[in-house]
Amino acid sequence: MKQQLNSFVTWCRRYISVTFVIVLAFVFFVLFFNDNSVMHSFELNQRINELELEISENEDTLQHYRRLNRALNTDAETMERIVRENYHMQRPSEDVYIVE
Template sequence: QTLIRKPMKALNRTIRLVLPLLRNRYVIAILAFIIWIGFFDQNNLLERYELSQRIKELERQKIHYQQEINSNKQRMQELQSDPENLEKFAREQYLMKKPDEDIFVVIEE
């Protein structure tokens, strides 16, 4: 009996404290505003969080692609500056050959 009454007394005490607040129209208006902004508004908090996560992912991709662009520019500069590098690149990437050569493609696993 006493084990059941203690939680009930605490619940009754909480209800007695909260009930007058819920009758106050300003508190109701503030709660409605918070709920509206949190869930129903066009720019609600859930969508803002998802959009911020998407922005972070896109920024990571941007950094990756910028690094890739820089490495490709460096590679292009090397190819344009040295004809031997250009010939090596053409042979490796496009399997180009001289008329009297044979090509053997070795695929490493």
């Protein structure tokens, strides 16, 4: 056992220099613990993708409400239908029965 450890230490001294260890530690620090690390970049890219998806969903909703607004401004029948369905409004001579 001691012979194997001794041969490992000899191999390390022969092939691994102090400069190599310092450079390796620096690269490890930059890749994983820096503000611009790989992990941080991955998290930011994931957040960007989530926000882009949310933007596309909100754009679809915005288009829906723009179409609805245009229909309400141009078509009196559409406005009357929506007002009657959503707000239960009625004419004075009508009776409204709500069935659930």
